[in-house]
Amino acid sequence: MSGFLKSSIGRKIAMAISAFFLMVFILQHFAINILSVFNPDAFNEVSHFMGTNPLVQFVLQPVLIFGVVFHFLMGFVLEFKNRASRRVSYAVNNGNANSTWMSRNMIYSGGFILVFLVIHFIDFWIPELNIKYVTGDTSGLLADGSDYRYFEELQHKFVPLWRVILYCVGFIFLSLHLLHGFNSAFQSVGGNNKYTNSLKGFGKAYAVLIPLGFIVIALFHFFNNSH
């Protein structure tokens, strides 16, 4: 396998596999978050389950972290190598004539997503770890014990405008990243056949609708609570 990962195609396939995993993760993340719009109780229930279930916490979560880190690192490694494979660049290069902006700038959309993720980690995830594993409060309850804390925390997070804007921009970049990435991943693992055209349509829908959904959630809470 290590030999496979040294070959250019092996790396590209590994990128695709980690991408599939992340796309599934985003889908489930979205599915849970959207509950907060329709049914805060259900949102609380599911959040608590995900936050305390040992399988999720100690098996899936490390895999996720590995997937995220791998995808970013490999992405940077490949980008670095790819740039180095043309030492003298063109004086004039008309990239728009033959490819999309998204496909040529995955490193920038990906890079911004990384910035967003870092902030997201600091903002959501580290406090979460702190409560659960440092403070040792795994009850998932509010300080007064009246209800689960997840929904209220979520609402609270979307009060400051700066965070909502960051959130929206982050997902716009995710959308751009997915507009190329979704189908690219299928191509990388060798999926190019009679279904490719339909898949392309589905990929576009996924790339637009899921990030849009996240943005809608953020705006929903922003307008519903603070104003």
Added chain:
Amino acid sequence: MKLTLKIWRQKNAKNKGKIVEYPIDGISPDMSFLEMLDVLNQKLITEGEEPVAFDHDCREGICGSCSLYINGEAHGPDRRVTTCQLHMRKFKDGDTIFIEPFRANAFPVIKDLIVDRSAFDRIQHAGGFISVNTSGNTQDGNAIPISKHAADEAMDAATCIGCGACVASCKNSSAMLFVGAKVSQYALLPQGQVEATDRVQNMVAQMDLEGFGNCTNTGACEVECPKGISLENIARMNRELIKANLKG
């Protein structure tokens, strides 16, 4: 037509090059792009300057010699043609045209617009063949029927002329379309099955060794390919490599 040409001039592989501007007049729209360069060169020679060196041979779009990155695109703005078949009617009077060599570390410049594409040859040496001796004692050509569909698809992959436009257009200087086309041609035919595992592994290994970049599926190669080689061939090569690795 009156044009301003901005052409990459480089004495040899060791020298640094630069873009030099040449005004040119009296170009007919019926000329091919290379004939336009011929006119420039004849002028340069009689003026005591060195002509612009560029690769060309058949001038009918099949040998794959001609290259040139014209106004930011391999083989220029027209589609499904090589530079030798690009005609000046695609340009307007007064245009400025940038002419650069195909660029990639794996394609070092030899002189001016000429690059060394022997990396492609070496990839082929690594496995671009079916190991059959030319004894004439092979079985009859019709002994194994091959479906028309597979034969046509193999032919489509085999039309690659090895010009390197895919590498030149790719932002990563990847040679995947070229290698994918060759792997596909054999993968689609029963004759190619026996060596399929070794072939794809060896050719990909050589491709990586030559210093080409990684494919990121931008699809620029497919658009700029003068022979319309499909991205499907890259997907097929990826599949072939996965299969080969699973087999071990």
Added chain:
Amino acid sequence: MALDSKIPKGPLADKWTSHKNSIDLVNPANKRNIDVIVVGTGLAGGSAAATLAELGYNVKAFCFQDSPRRAHSIAAQGGINAAKNYQGDGDSTYRLFYDTVKGGDYRSREANVYRLAEVSTNIIDQCVAQGVPFARDYGGLLDNRSFGGVLVSRTFYAKGQTGQQLLLGAYSAMNRQIGRGKIKMYNRHEMLDVVVVDGKARGIITRNLVTGEIERHSGHAVVLGSGGYGNVFYLSTNAMGSNVTAAWKAHKRGAYFANPCYTQIHPTCIPVSGDHQSKLTLMSESLRNDGRIWVPKKLEDAKAIQNKTLKPTAIAEEDRDYFLERRYPAFGNLVPRDVASRAAKERCDAGFGVNATGEAVFLDFASAIIRYGKEQAHVKGLDENNDDLVQSLGKEIVKSKYGNLFQMYEKIVDENPYETPMMIYPAVHYTMGGVWVDYNLQTTVPGLYAIGEANFSDHGANRLGASALMQGLADGYFVLPYTIGNYLSNDIRTGPISTETKEFEEAEKNVRQQIDQFINNKGSKPVDYFHKRLGKIMWNKCGMARNEKDLKEAIEEISALRKEFYKEVLVPGDADEFNEELAKAGRVADFLELGELFAKDALVREESAGGHFREEYQTADGEAQRRKEFQFVSAWEYKGEPKDAQLHKEELVYENIEVKERSYK
């Protein structure tokens, strides 16, 4: 020296087999000690290099292109003949042999042609095994199409890129041997001389086109697969780099040059558009399967079309002259190339040409579109009388058959050939003449072999379509690698050939001298200026129709042009760098000598045969008139100036075929 063609004894059909059985073999251990140089990597050179390496010889292969895959064989479009009789239409080895000899106007060597027909079937099997994607029918079996000059379907094809696919097949066989280290490949190297030691070819001098380095390479035998010399006409369908230099240098070292005047002018090329033209583009002969060739019947219509005041589609059916169908009802538009070309020239000379220069005829697909359209409508149960429907269905079929050619035409001419007839005109395409070889493909210099278009042997005075690929691969895969054994078996004790001998030194000195001369000449005119002028002389006076007066003038003019060339040529740059002008100067210098010999050969041959048409020798209705007393191969020995070349005759004996008037009526 008397010419000995070394044709084996015995009945025609057994000659090759019995000859192969009697060839001396070299044992595998000894082959490792023998080096063979192959110059040129097209179908002939590439396939020969691969096979020789497979047999165990050490091969050094040379090409001037940046890769063997770019040799001009790649541009062959239509197909390759083989007597497989898969279509069951009565084809056989004998019939292919017969068609080829007849097509060559009874000026080729019987035994060679029969061998070619015999091994043709092996070629198809071999190429299929190599993964060449020939066209197949829905049953998965190999498909065939028909070609000019024959009445059976025996042409195998891979879309309109058969030459490309076959060359890539040979290239892949080479790659395998290069990978194994059995072939050492020298790309971007040009051969500039043959080195003859003790009367045997023992090496070559090359110039590295990138660095300008002059190199000596030795071998026990030298094989030339360097192609034809059509570029002596400047404008031809050959690649820009195609040249006669390797063959001509061999000629100067003692190899006889045979039938230089036999040139094939291909009828279906895109007409010349202006003075800037650098080369001509061929449209596959397969177009004549469905396209009908015509010019207007009335001179005033032709004038109107020339002035662009009348559209070809506006000319009524009864005012069109389908001159090939009129003159040759049996073969119609599928007459051999020389006949079709001459007929087109005849009409244009009479003023019926259809483009601005008056040098073009129409190739019309309108009736094919209607025919196919009706057929499709019938098959699909649609209305056969609906014109629009028939048109669109018909165009679909034509597109599937010739789409890539139509597209190419549109790119070059900027007219849509689905809507208006194509314009075509004959152009120089192939040279049947070449280095004289015997049955073993050996030239008059021992150890020096010539294969493919570089030799003269198989096509007589005219080559049939789809036969060049056949001959190149036959020579390279199946003939030369065996016949060369006879010669090399005497060399097993020779050991490596040293390049430090006076012969190599002398050859290298000659090469350097010529290069220095060009670089230091500092004349006033670029190489192309002379090449274009040579081309004009050749086309006007040694082209499709020749006569004594013109040929005599041509000899004088070429000789004078050559002198002017050496005085006035301007080669910029230096010798020790990439310098295309320098390479071109060397090639044009050789063309300037060959051109004169060409004209001399045409002058001596007082008859018309195939591609050689002497106006003085034609039948009452304008057909080529062969003469019994010219039933020989002209083999020219170099004696200094081309005009001093000495003629040797190889009489052609036809024992198995009756020499008849070649009629396609």
